[in-house]
Amino acid sequence: xxxxxxISYSISKFASxxxxxxxxxxxxxxxxxLELRSPKLINYTxxxxxxxxxxxxxxxxxxxxxxxxxQNKFEKKYKSSYSQDIVEIKKNKNKLSKKNRKTSNDALPGxxxxxSQDELFNQDSLGLSLVKTxxxxxxxxxxxxxxxxxxxxxxVTNPLNTKNFVDQTDFVxxxxxxxxxxxxxxxxxxxxxxxxxxxITYLFLQKGMSITINEVIDISxxxxxxxxxxxxILKKEVTYQPNLVNNTxxxxxxxxxxxxxxxxVLGHVDHGKTTLLDSxxxxxxxxxxxxxxxxxxxxxxxxxxYNSNVYKLVFLDTPGHKAxxxxxxxxxxxxxxxxxxxxxxxxxxxxxxxxxxxxxxMNLSYIVVINKIDKQEKNITRIKEDLANYKVISEDWGGxxxxxxxxxxxxxxxxxxxxxxxxxxxxxxxxxxxxQLACGFILESYLNRQQGSVxxxxxxxxxxxxxxxIVSSNIYGKVKSIMDTDGNKLHSSSASSIVQILGFSVIPxxxxxxxxxxxxxxxxxxxxxxxxxxxxxxxxLNNRVNISTNSNVKQFKLxxxxxxxxxxxxxxxxxAQIPQTKVQIYVISANFNIISNTDIELALATGSSIIxxxxxxxxxxxxxxxxxxxxxxxxxxxxxxxxxxxxCMLNLIEPEYDRNxxxxxxxxxxxxxxxxxxxxxxxxxxxxKKMCYIHVHRNNLLVYEGLLISLKRLKDDVEEVLSIxxxxxxxxxxxxxxxxxxxxxxxxxxxxxx
Numbered sequence: 001x002x003x004x005x006x007i008s009y010s011i012s013k014f015a016s017x018x019x020x021x022x023x024x025x026x027x028x029x030x031x032x033x034l035e036l037r038s039p040k041l042i043n044y045t046x047x048x049x050x051x052x053x054x055x056x057x058x059x060x061x062x063x064x065x066x067x068x069x070x071q072n073k074f075e076k077k078y079k080s081s082y083s084q085d086i087v088e089i090k091k092n093k094n095k096l097s098k099k100n101r102k103t104s105n106d107a108l109p110g111x112x113x114x115x116s117q118d119e120l121f122n123q124d125s126l127g128l129s130l131v132k133t134x135x136x137x138x139x140x141x142x143x144x145x146x147x148x149x150x151x152x153x154x155x156v157t158n159p160l161n162t163k164n165f166v167d168q169t170d171f172v173x174x175x176x177x178x179x180x181x182x183x184x185x186x187x188x189x190x191x192x193x194x195x196x197x198x199x200i201t202y203l204f205l206q207k208g209m210s211i212t213i214n215e216v217i218d219i220s221x222x223x224x225x226x227x228x229x230x231x232x233i234l235k236k237e238v239t240y241q242p243n244l245v246n247n248t249x250x251x252x253x254x255x256x257x258x259x260x261x262x263x264x265v266l267g268h269v270d271h272g273k274t275t276l277l278d279s280x281x282x283x284x285x286x287x288x289x290x291x292x293x294x295x296x297x298x299x300x301x302x303x304x305x306y307n308s309n310v311y312k313l314v315f316l317d318t319p320g321h322k323a324x325x326x327x328x329x330x331x332x333x334x335x336x337x338x339x340x341x342x343x344x345x346x347x348x349x350x351x352x353x354x355x356x357x358x359x360x361x362m363n364l365s366y367i368v369v370i371n372k373i374d375k376q377e378k379n380i381t382r383i384k385e386d387l388a389n390y391k392v393i394s395e396d397w398g399g400x401x402x403x404x405x406x407x408x409x410x411x412x413x414x415x416x417x418x419x420x421x422x423x424x425x426x427x428x429x430x431x432x433x434x435x436q437l438a439c440g441f442i443l444e445s446y447l448n449r450q451q452g453s454v455x456x457x458x459x460x461x462x463x464x465x466x467x468x469x470i471v472s473s474n475i476y477g478k479v480k481s482i483m484d485t486d487g488n489k490l491h492s493s494s495a496s497s498i499v500q501i502l503g504f505s506v507i508p509x510x511x512x513x514x515x516x517x518x519x520x521x522x523x524x525x526x527x528x529x530x531x532x533x534x535x536x537x538x539x540x541l542n543n544r545v546n547i548s549t550n551s552n553v554k555q556f557k558l559x560x561x562x563x564x565x566x567x568x569x570x571x572x573x574x575x576a577q578i579p580q581t582k583v584q585i586y587v588i589s590a591n592f593n594i595i596s597n598t599d600i601e602l603a604l605a606t607g608s609s610i611i612x613x614x615x616x617x618x619x620x621x622x623x624x625x626x627x628x629x630x631x632x633x634x635x636x637x638x639x640x641x642x643x644x645x646x647x648c649m650l651n652l653i654e655p656e657y658d659r660n661x662x663x664x665x666x667x668x669x670x671x672x673x674x675x676x677x678x679x680x681x682x683x684x685x686x687x688x689k690k691m692c693y694i695h696v697h698r699n700n701l702l703v704y705e706g707l708l709i710s711l712k713r714l715k716d717d718v719e720e721v722l723s724i725x726x727x728x729x730x731x732x733x734x735x736x737x738x739x740x741x742x743x744x745x746x747x748x749x750x751x752x753x754x
Contacts (some may be wrong), residue, residue, distance in 0.1 A: 003158040029573040042207045126539035148228045176232045179222045181574075185213045188222055188428070192229060199225055218580075259432040260301075260496035262458070263423035264331040266358070267341035268349035269320030272371040274406040276341060277317050280418065295319050295614070295638055296566055297327045297443050299458065299498030301485055306422040313421065316443075316458075320351050321639050327566055330511050332358040333442045334458055337424055338366035340392075344378035344405070348386045349718040356390050365424055367402045368392065369417065376409040432495035438464035439515035442472060443498070445507050446564040449595045456496075457514060464516065465492045469523050470503060474513035474530045476523035477503040507592070537646050556585050556645070556650045557608035559599055560590040567613050567638075568592055574642055579754045583649040593622045596631075603630045609648070613641060650752045659745035665722065677734040679731040681742060682726050687745050689720040694735065697741040708744070 083421045179193055189196040196213045201219075202225060203209040211217065217225075217323070223233050265273045277283070282298055298317045303310050318331040328351070332338065338359050342352055359366050368382055368387065384394055384403070393399025402420055406413040440460040448454050464470075481502040482490040493499045508514070517523050530705045564570040568590055575585050588608045589599065594615055603610055609631040617625075617634060635641040663686025671678040681688075690711045696704040710730040713721055721727040729742075 011633060012693075024348045027659045048568075060700055075330065081183070099104070107648060173232060176234050177226060178234050179219055179226060182216050183222060184216045185211060188209035188217070188225065189721050192226060192231065194229060199568075202228065215312070221245060255433050255435045256431040257434060259419070259430050259494075260314050261336040261428065261430055262314045262316065262334060262496060263337045263421060264316040264318060265339045265341060266318055266328060266332065266334035268343070268346070268351040269318055269322075269625075271320065271341050271343040271346065271349075271352070271481075273320060273341050273406045274317055276339075276369065276414075277315055279408045279411050279414050279418050280315070282697070295321070295324065295570075296564060297331055299443065299456070299485055302500065304418050304422065306419055311422045311425070312496070313418070314458075314498060316498075319570075321353060321570075321638060323570040323642070324566075325354070326511060326569055326573065328355065329358065330443065332364065332443070334460065335364060336428060336430060337421060338364045339369050339421075340366055341371050342383055342387075344370050344372045344380055344383065345375040346372075347379070347383055351738075353390070356387075356392060360391070365402060365428060367417070367420060367424065368394070370403065370405045371404045371408050373409055373412070381407065389602075391744065397706045409669070430496075432461045434494055436461045436462035437516040437518075438462035438468065438470075438495075439513070442508050442512050442514055444511055444564050444566050445510050446505075447507055449593065451502055453507045454500060454502060455504055455514075456498065456500050459493055459495050459499065461495050462516065463492055463494050464499070464501070468516045469518070469520055470501070470514055470516050471523040472504070472508045473512045473679045474527045475504055475506050475508055476517075476520070476527055477505045478520075479503040507538060507565060510569065520612045553581075555586045556583055556649050557586050557588055557606055559588050559603055559608050559610045561599065561610065561612040561615055562590075562592045562596055564592060565615035570638060571613060571641065574638070575645070578646065582754060585645070594618065595625075597624070600624050600628065600630065605629055609633075610643070611635065611641060613638070644646075646754065649754055653752050653754075655752070656750045657693075657747040658750055659693060660748055661686070661743065662689060662692060664742040665729075665742045666737055668726070668743065669738065670736040671728070676730055677736050678728045678730050679736045679740070679742070680726065680728050683721050683723045685723055686744070687720050688727060689746065690718070693745045693747050694731065695743045695745070696736075698737060698739075703735075703740075704731075706732055 002311045111158055156672065179191075183191070185196050188197065189199055192199075192235055200211060200213070203211060203221070206228070207221070207224075209217075209221075223333055226233060259276065265277065267273050282303055300317070302313050302315070302317045302386055304313055305311075310354055316331045318328045332355070337353070340352070340359065342348065348667050360365070370383060372378065373380070384397065387393070388397065388399075392401055394401055394403040396403070402424070402740075404413060404420060406417055407711055408414070422732065438459050439462055441458045442455050444456040446454055461716055464479065464482065466482060470477060472480055479501055482493055483500040484493070485498055490499065517526060558569065560571060562638060572587070572590060575587070578585065588606050589602060595617055598679060599610060600621070602608065610625070610633075612632070612634045614636055615634060617632075624630075633644060635644070663683060665681040665683045665688055667679045667681050669680040671680060688708065688711060690708060692708050694704075694706065694708050695702055708731050711721060713725065716726075
């Protein structure tokens with residue numbers, strides 16, 4: 001039951017009307033209203049019958065709303081007339097309730113207040129909009145973790161207007177974006193602040209691409225989508241930050257001690273980086289490397305006497321081939337001193353410039369080492385001029401960069417270089433706390449069948465002991481073995497040491513940070529806060545879609561086996577740089593360790609080729625491969641592997657030809673024979689050749705094109721007929737007519753390209 005009350009201001013004019021427990025106030029008493037303190041609007045119903053022109057409300061409607069169960073007999077008696085009234089009342093009631101919700105925000109002072117125990121709202125709720133749609137709430141739930149469809153500072157004036165707002169790019173404050181990698185539709189949606197459905201619709205209608213939200217599109221397609229929404233595509237400017245453990249991370253400075261410097265050797269391939277280390281370490285690593293190039297990141301330690309002090313120097317050798325960019329970045333991030341090696345006879349090359357970029361952006365201390373000064377073709381002045389263009393100016397030219405000219409082959413100036421390294425390390429604050437738990441960087445990782453997961457790590461601070469719980473990214477383990485670069489087993493290892501450890505439950509990701517924690521419970525908690533991004537580049541490679549993907553693009557299916565994670569990373573990154581508009585590389589499986597029976601079965605089931613890198617294949621697997629006619633190749637040099645993959649992709653491309661005009665003939669008569677029709681022609685320009693490509697024109701319309709199968713001069717088969725001679729020719733065409741024009745072309749195969 002609803003109780004409605006109105007309080008009058010004037011006692012002299014007070015009047016009340018009581019009708020079946022309902023109280024109404026006539027509109028003649030609305031002139032003086034008692035001022036209410038802290039009024040609350042519970043609900044508002046607009047009743048037009050309170051106007052003076054309308055008089056009192058229809059009491060019958062109110063009564064009918066509250067009929068007691070005892071009146072059911074009366075209702076049944078007059079069911080025919082009463083039921084219609086009930087239907088009308090219900091309709092009116094529904095309309096009123098809907099109207100109440102729409103107008104509850106805009107109640108006026110002279111309007112009615114209705115008190116109900118079912119709906120109680122506080123005063124603060126008066127300012128809230130009750131207009132909501134289920135569709136908008138779903139969108140908000142879906143994108144609660146996203147930045148939204150609009151820029152961070154952009155406000156939507158009308159949230160209900162969801163029909164056209166996705167098509168407007170003016171809502172995005174910043175229209176400058178960087179697209180430098182293939183990315184999924186969802187990732188592109190987040191980057192552009194445009195709904196995924198909008199992008200999928202655009203690609204389907206404009207490009208004929210039918211894709212899903214999780215499929216990856218290539219860079220060119222993503223840029224086309226961005227440009228269609230008026231975005232500006234910018235070139236990526238990557239800023240690299242060093243990963244050194246700073247002194248601020250040393251918890252107790254009372255126990256700090258000086259640590260050895262980490263020296264990373266950077267430079268272009270074949271500029272003498274490994275030869276330089278051979279000369280320093282008195283070793284012969286160059287002869288042991290396949291192809292004479294470094295294809296992994298390696299660490300070495302030496303003790304050097306300088307000014308009656310023994311300096312421990314830790315060297316990192318990085319590969320110079322373009323495929324190993326990740327390894328070079330890894331080395332640059334952990335280094336204290338960089339050695340930029342430049343060949344005196346070769347000058348600055350792409351990887352030299354790349355190394356300069358890392359050095360400048362990370363603000364590294366460095367020495368420019370000009371190698372191969374024993375060569376006759378050396379041009380040191382040109383090298384200094386080229387380096388000056390990158391703001392690398394030597395001390396003798398007025399700069400502050402140390403330049404040292406050496407010959408790694410003959411050992412010239414090697415001691416001078418080492419002394420400069422010692423002096424430069426003395427100027428740096430290189431400290432560590434041996435009492436802290438160890439932390440550092442994973443340089444490389446791989447799987448050993450006898451030992452399990454192996455990781456080559458660089459300890460940057462603290463001390464690593466046997467039995468320590470070590471954690472990296474989302475994996476952890478207990479250290480079971482520590483081995484130095486000479487193969488000696490250790491019980492512990494201090495800062496600025498490169499060691500090989502066993503103990504991770506699975507193979508850790510190279511390039512990730514590691515640290516030692518107090519317990520396995522803490523390690524598990526650490527892992528929960530980290531996401532596994534392994535094989536992300538492989539997923540991008542396999543799932544990317546381009547405009548031509550919907551056509552019959554051939555796939556080159558591969559199973560890749562590599563020796564280490566760094567090698568596998570370099571191979572997949574190298575494959576991602578190969579154009580794949582005509583043939584797409586599809587990597588069925590990629591992991592490290594030797595070929596197994598599972599790989600053989602997978603290759604048979606998918607029709608894939610197997611390529612291995614720096615691995616030995618046992619005799620049993622070789623026999624299985626031969627027995628099942630599986631294509632399998634082993635490579636020890638990465639550019640040989642790249643050349644092979646490109647060659648296989650080119651073989652899958654259908655040949656294309658250029659047509660060179662060689663002659664023209666006119667049909668004079670037609671002979672019908674059992675084998676087909678023969679066109680008797682006269683060659684009036686150039687020549688006709690057997691197996692040339694011909695176009696037959698009639699009334700300037702092309703009626704046939706194909707190969708000329710047979711060519712005769714008189715009764716003899718000939719290879720060619722020159723101009724102003726008659727001949728007979730035959731091809732897969734029988735509808736010759738007199739005066740048909742035959743244009744002859746020589747097909748020249750185009751060089752295939754990806």
